[in-house]
Amino acid sequence: MKKEMRNLIQSAISNDKDAFGTLYEIYSADMYRFALSMCKNTFDAQDAVQETVLSVFKSIHGLKNPDKFKSYLFSSLSNTCKRKLSENKYTVELQDEMYVDSEIEFSIPVREALSKLDEDSKQILMLSIVGGFKSREIGEMLRLSANTVRTKQKRALQKMREELSL
């Protein structure tokens, strides 16, 4: 991790709101993308990002290793998304609205391919692709062995490839 990045996180940890804002700016697009792929609709995705940012902001002072900021941010987001999913089990009808939202070009094949994955695989795949985390890091975040993560990811990719005919 670059020194500048570490410094930025270190000041966010010391309650520097501007630094936190800058960090948010850096990760916001990826966070939203991640939330979109995990949640069933844009509202939940939006909520999940907001809730995560606020809760991370409140708890960031407890973070001791700046290098783990991104893991911390995404594991927290991932958990919020999963919670949203279980809370809104019965609001499936909103699902389609997500994709007609003109601001999102979330192509139908990708959506369909993603929807065929189970929640865990989707989470692992998105942490890897959108979050850019390594299998070991994802394993730490989800309390899975790195091998399980690799296997699930491999399989999810395989499935995606078939679905997208790549």
Next chain:
Amino acid sequence: MKKRIEKALNDKMQVKLPEELEKEAIMQQLESPVQAAPEKKKKKAYAKILIPLAASLALVIGIAGMFPEINKNIEELDNSNTSQNQVVNVTDYDVIYKKFNKMKSEYADDLMDDEILFGKEESEITESMNTGNTTVNESAGGTGADDTGDSWKAFGETNRQEEGVDEGDIIKTDGRYLYVITSGVERHFTIIDCAEDKMTKTADVKFDEDMSISELYVYGNYAVIIGQKYDYDGYGVYNGAVYDCVMMSGDTTVRVYDISDKTAPKSAKEFTQQGLCTSTRMIGSKLYCVSAYNVNLYAENIEDVCIPEITVDGVNRKLPADSISMIDGTDYPSYAIISAYDVIEKGEPKTDAVLGNSQSIYVTTDYFFISETCYEKSAEITKIYKFGYTADGVKFEACGKVPGYLNNQFSLSYNGTHLRVATTSNQWTVEKTTNGDTAMPDAAVSSSVNNTQNALYILDNDMKQVGKVDNLAPGERIKSARYIGDMAYVVTFRQTDPLFAIDLSDPANPKVMGQLKITGFSEYLHPFAENLLIGIGRDGTENGTNGDCKVCLFDVSDPANPTEASKLTVMNGKGYCWTEMGYNHKVYIKISDTDFAVPFGTDSYINSGEHNDCVYIRYRVENNRLTEVARYSMGRYFTALGGTFIEKTFYTVAASPEGKMQIISFNLDTNSETGRISI
């Protein structure tokens, strides 16, 4: 494949942030929840970044502006004299107080006054010394410790880097009993009697939930267990699961058990030092434990926390000033703490500390080296602290530094007169993303480090550089290194795997003798026999890796022309495979002079349907040829954690998909599974 899907997702998942998630909207929301937080003045150091950031893509420019200097800095470092490495004499605590007060004012001029976030209460440290709860398995057959009269000849030892220096492991054996530590859902120290090829659990010590145990040694009638207690903070727990990813500090406890009665290990003595464990070694009966203690600059009173403490038998004491070393120029508030502890003799550990971080250790019977990689003048450098041995512990002697970072402990080697160090240096550039936007800083960092260079440095006993070979394989990075006598073998990788053979016999003038370009790369090199080197790593084609793993045999009898004498792949190209070997050399098990075993996780997707397996593959080397003898399968979705053998039985420790630990045994003659117990 991942790249293509990644691209599809990236191309087709361009999202625009909704207004509610724009930075400004979020910033407004941040106002409310933390009203108590007083307005703080910005730190000078960050002003530089934050101001250009207002113009949205400036952080990247900020970083980019910095990069061209790096080459120059590496040059400077190379040629710099050692004025920065002056050891500051610490005669009393005042020197340390002064140093930390200075750091505190530099790092943290705006502290949170309402909360002390990093401070550690002394009681916490005492609590960390949890007492093991010994339970004896009732099925244990009497006094299992009795000698049965059998002569136990061959049994496994932990794969070590240096002769005479033992390394901690999760499984050890004395030829009859297996001693195993597990740190899964539950933490146990288990003793298993393997008499007559049966596995019988004789004792099981359960550790407190918050103690994670990482390393085990067995020395005579004593077992030494290294445990860490993490200091979880704030967001450490979700749904009952504790996230390793958010913990940053803690304590390291060394506990010695008397195991003369195999049914009832007795906790004999222990001590705790601050900081999480970097690594440990054992030479004879003496254990050396290194931890990294980050001083809390946010503590109310810095002078309370800036002197490292150890806790022996529940009593805390600060290290005396003369046990603490500082090097001029160190400005990171962290100590490398190193304790020497005789596990048999009565008496306290001898503990020393040097101001500096500890990331990796390399230990020979001559010297003890601790390394850290840090930034200096915005270039990555590795500092190496050298300690000599005294009658009761170690003494800091010198610090050296080289550009770049280490791959792992095998990047270092000391031959009695010189320390040899192989490193990779990053040279950063920033790329523009395809749509014209400048990449985010983090992405820029991860995606654009394509200009790397590798080098090997030779330092003398004063840790001054006397020779080097640089510009090895520009654009690639070191994947593994191993030293045999005056030769260094270094594997670098980008698309294919050059194995460099470097002659170090003239320290002032090391020379690349030869290189061998083959596909894939080795993540671990093991000197097997004279002139033979085993390479274990990823297989590949001319275009990069292909998902398979390989084990190969290098013939280095002619240093100028290393050859690949033999090569085997795990999946024959029909599937995906991985191995722990690259980051845990202890999973390599030497079975005999010709045989060894290495664990792999395999996933084949032929014949439709999934077939996942976890295997220890046993290989044999005969007449410069490598053959596969057997595959010991642990089961679907299992993870192999380590193993050993006793005579004709091979034992592995494996984690089930649910995180439960098992010991699985295989007969080395029939190669079939002979038993399986849960621990």
